Amino acid sequence: MITPHAAILLHKRTRGEESCTWPSRHNRSKKRKIKGDGAWGYAFIAVALIVYALFTAYPVFSAFLISFQEYKPLGSTYIGFDNYTATFKDDLFWKSIKNTLYYTILTVPVALLLSFLVAIMILPLRKKLQTVFKAVYYLPVVASGVALSLVWLWIFDPMPGGIFNQFIGWFGAHNQNWLGSSATAMLSLVIMAWLSSHGASIIIYLAALLGIDDSYYEAADLDGASFLQKLWHIVIPSLKPTTLFLLVTAVIGSFQVFQNAYLMTGGGPDHATTMVGLLIFDNAFKYFEFGKAAAQSLILALIIALVSLFQFKFLGKDVDY
Amino acid sequence: MSLYNNHTGSRAGKRARNTVIVVLLLLFALATLFPIYFMVISSFGDPVEAGAVSYSIWPGKFTLESYSFFFNYSEYSYRWILNSTIVAGAVTITNVFFATMAGYAFSKLRFKGRGVLFSILLAAMMIPYQVTQVPLYILIVNTFHIENTYSALILPGLVTVYNVFLAKQFMSSIPTEIMESAKVEGCSQFQIFFPDHHAVVQDGHGRHRDPDVHGQLEYVLLAVPRHQHDGYADDPGRPQELPVREHDVLLPDDGGRDDLGGADVHPVLQPAEVFPRGRHRRRGQGLIWAWGKKERAGRRRPGAVKGWLSGAGLRRVIRP
Numbered sequence: 255m256i257t258p259h260a261a262i263l264l265h266k267r268t269r270g271e272e273s274c275t276w277p278s279r280h281n282r283s284k285k286r287k288i289k290g291d292g293a294w295g296y297a298f299i300a301v302a303l304i305v306y307a308l309f310t311a312y313p314v315f316s317a318f319l320i321s322f323q324e325y326k327p328l329g330s331t332y333i334g335f336d337n338y339t340a341t342f343k344d345d346l347f348w349k350s351i352k353n354t355l356y357y358t359i360l361t362v363p364v365a366l367l368l369s370f371l372v373a374i375m376i377l378p379l380r381k382k383l384q385t386v387f388k389a390v391y392y393l394p395v396v397a398s399g400v401a402l403s404l405v406w407l408w409i410f411d412p413m414p415g416g417i418f419n420q421f422i423g424w425f426g427a428h429n430q431n432w433l434g435s436s437a438t439a440m441l442s443l444v445i446m447a448w449l450s451s452h453g454a455s456i457i458i459y460l461a462a463l464l465g466i467d468d469s470y471y472e473a474a475d476l477d478g479a480s481f482l483q484k485l486w487h488i489v490i491p492s493l494k495p496t497t498l499f500l501l502v503t504a505v506i507g508s509f510q511v512f513q514n515a516y517l518m519t520g521g522g523p524d525h526a527t528t529m530v531g532l533l534i535f536d537n538a539f540k541y542f543e544f545g546k547a548a549a550q551s552l553i554l555a556l557i558i559a560l561v562s563l564f565q566f567k568f569l570g571k572d573v574d575y
Numbered sequence: 576m577s578l579y580n581n582h583t584g585s586r587a588g589k590r591a592r593n594t595v596i597v598v599l600l601l602l603f604a605l606a607t608l609f610p611i612y613f614m615v616i617s618s619f620g621d622p623v624e625a626g627a628v629s630y631s632i633w634p635g636k637f638t639l640e641s642y643s644f645f646f647n648y649s650e651y652s653y654r655w656i657l658n659s660t661i662v663a664g665a666v667t668i669t670n671v672f673f674a675t676m677a678g679y680a681f682s683k684l685r686f687k688g689r690g691v692l693f694s695i696l697l698a699a700m701m702i703p704y705q706v707t708q709v710p711l712y713i714l715i716v717n718t719f720h721i722e723n724t725y726s727a728l729i730l731p732g733l734v735t736v737y738n739v740f741l742a743k744q745f746m747s748s749i750p751t752e753i754m755e756s757a758k759v760e761g762c763s764q765f766q767i768f769f770p771d772h773h774a775v776v777q778d779g780h781g782r783h784r785d786p787d788v789h790g791q792l793e794y795v796l797l798a799v800p801r802h803q804h805d806g807y808a809d810d811p812g813r814p815q816e817l818p819v820r821e822h823d824v825l826l827p828d829d830g831g832r833d834d835l836g837g838a839d840v841h842p843v844l845q846p847a848e849v850f851p852r853g854r855h856r857r858r859g860q861g862l863i864w865a866w867g868k869k870e871r872a873g874r875r876r877p878g879a880v881k882g883w884l885s886g887a888g889l890r891r892v893i894r895p
Contacts, residue, residue: 287685288754294764295686302677302734303692309731310699313710320709372603375596378579383597390604397611405610408617417613417632449606463578465748471578484578499744503700503737510703534705544709551706558701 321548330545337549347550349525350533351557356440357529358508361447366500369452370493373459374485388460392453403517406446407433410518433519436526443514443527455500462496463489498569502562509558530554618642661725666732673734678742679768683754693743699736 321337323330341347376387394402409417410432419429432442470488479487512531515521521528521536534554538547579592616634618641646652680686681693711731716722721730754767 287689288683288751288764291684291764292686295680295684295689298676298680298684298764298768299692301673302696302736302739305673305730305733306696306699306736309711309714310702310707310736311695313707313714314699314702316710316713317706368603372600374578375600379593379596387600387604390608394607394611397614401614402610405614405617409610409613420632449609451607466578481579489578495744506701510705512705531703531705534703538705538709547705548709551703555702555706558703559698562701 317548318552320544321552323545325542325544333545337545338553340546341550341553346525346528347530347533350528350530353440353525353527354509354511354529354531357444357447357511358505360444362501362504362508364448365452365504366455366497368448369455369459369500370497372452372456373463374489376456376460377463384460388453388457391456392451394451395453397451399513400517402450403514407518410442410446434523436522436524439519439523439526443518446514446518455504458496458500459493462493466492494569498565501569502565505561505565506558509554509561658725662728665725665729669729669733670735670738674738675742675746676768677734677739678744679746681739682743682746683749683751684764696736696739700740 320330322332322334324333324336372387372391376384379387411417411419412429412431412434413419414423414429416429416432418432422428422430430438432438466489470492471484474484474488510531511529512535515527515529515532516535519527521532530550531554534547534551537543537550613632616632619637619639620635621638621640649655681689715727715731719727719730721727
């Protein structure tokens with residue numbers, strides 16, 4: 255047990271209450287804003303806002319209009335909610351939602367856990383080693399995603415000579431037609447996601463770990479807390495904002511996943527790996543049903559918004575953004 | 576004192592623990608790096624070898640044929656690389672610049688509509704890029720007429736919401752007191768934010784080097800205070816040369832501390848090492864920068880900053 259002393263302070267801290275014993279820069283500074291510099295504020299965000307308005311807000315608005323139209327090369331016609339109703343009746347759409355959810359649930363928590371563990375393990379090492387490992391783990395992020403996907407295509411080669419087949423052969427497993435069979439195609443994409451780059455989240459986690467105030471550990475040490483207790487009572491609560499941030503962005507990214515599925519399976523076999531992002535792309539640029547694609551992408555945006563809101567609501571209670 | 580119980584274990588115990596950790600990390604790194612390794616060894620193999628029926632994990636032979644294949648493939652091969660470099664370079668610079676500005680404003684400044692504007696920006700992260708693809712194309716081609724130009728690639732990515740968000744998260748870990756004290760010193764927000772090439776710091780002993788952060792120039796643009804070169808609170812309005820004895824400029828590891836000559840140091844790189852200490856004679860300098868070092872400098876740094884903030888240093892900053 256961590257002692258009441260430390261526990262209460264931690265509790266207070268994570269609740270955002272001011273504790274008089276420990277200086278908490280989070281409490282002090284996070285909510286505070288500088289007054290009287292409003293004009294500077296607008297000046298500083300001006301470029302970001304203009305770029306946003308032109309290249310994000312306006313296209314979204316126009317996508318909204320397109321979603322109520324049937325796209326024709328010469329003058330689209332207004333068809334009301336037909337695109338939406340057609341989408342909701344479309345089995346493939348629901349299947350793609352299911353696939354996306356499945357993929358998200360399998361990849362995101364594992365990715366976060368792995369990054370957290372790696373960051374925790376990097377932490378006690380010497381500076382030089384830390385840097386080496388940070389670089390090593392960040393390397394896949396730098397490599398081109400397309401090139402990596404192609405390499406993974408080789409790795410998942412269905413022939414006995416395929417690398418992954420060789421690998422599982424060592425354990426006595428039989429050849430699998432990894433990407434070619436609807437039973438394993440999704441699993442292959444998931445494995446690829448697990449072993450792909452966690453570099454960014456590792457570095458973000460590590461930064462957050464280094465930012466934890468030593469005084470918490472000191473207090474815990476005085477109370478004789480073990481490593482696991484410190485991990486549970488200090489590290490995990492302190493990293494909550496980081497975790498939330500990574501979780502939300504990872505879920506959003508996973509909902510929008512497109513490249514891997516597009517390059518490696520093209521959504522097949524038998525639509526086993528058709529993600530929503532891929533479906534939208536196909537509708538727009540393969541079948542040129544821009545109206546339907548726009549409707550589906552807006553539905554996807556809505557789903558993502560709801561999921562993110564849910565996460566903020568239930569996980570972000572103590573987190574101040 | 577840290578997360579790990581260094582005080583309990585013997586030296587050997589600590590070494591054993593770290594060895595285990597390194598082995599584990601290497602194993603996982605091996606798994607994640609394998610595709611890249613495979614990409615590299617394939618690139619040195621015969622052009623046909625990759626994609627053949629049998630794959631070898633070990634490099635069979637070494638040839639640069641695949642590379643010459645790329646460069647001979649088209650007369651534009653070099654041009655392609657140049658194109659990527661131009662676009663990536665432009666986008667990187669503008670993102671660092673504009674995203675940190677916006678992040679700073681959202682995190683530290685109070686203005687009307689701040690919350691609403693930020694949520695609107697955030698909402699954009701949830702919109703799949705497929706949504707905007709078609710309208711964006713129409714916009715670029717039909718409205719701006721910039722198809723087939725670099726601008727078409729650069730403009731939409733000038734500053735991304737994700738980066739603004741990251742910058743805001745980072746900025747919110749900087750104590751607001753720092754900016755406030757800089758304001759008291761008479762800095763405008765512009766001066767607080769942008770680096771200034773006059774920022775040369777000396778401490779009371781004419782000496783300030785910290786081996787811990789030596790040679791690190793990360794976060795160069797992330798923060799940024801400057802002191803008032805000509806507006807000390809106690810000597811307002813009068814330009815004044817600094818009695819510079821030593822520079823606090825951090826140079827590469829060869830330790831060139833004193834061969835810079837005057838205050839004319841590199842405008843961007845230089846302030847990275849301006850670090851406030853309680854003993855500084857000058858006020859309001861190197862403030863936010865120091866916070867940028869926190870992450871990389873590890874445990875010792877935050878304590879130092881905090882000590883400076885809560886101790887005599889802060890009072891010294893604010894006191895007229």
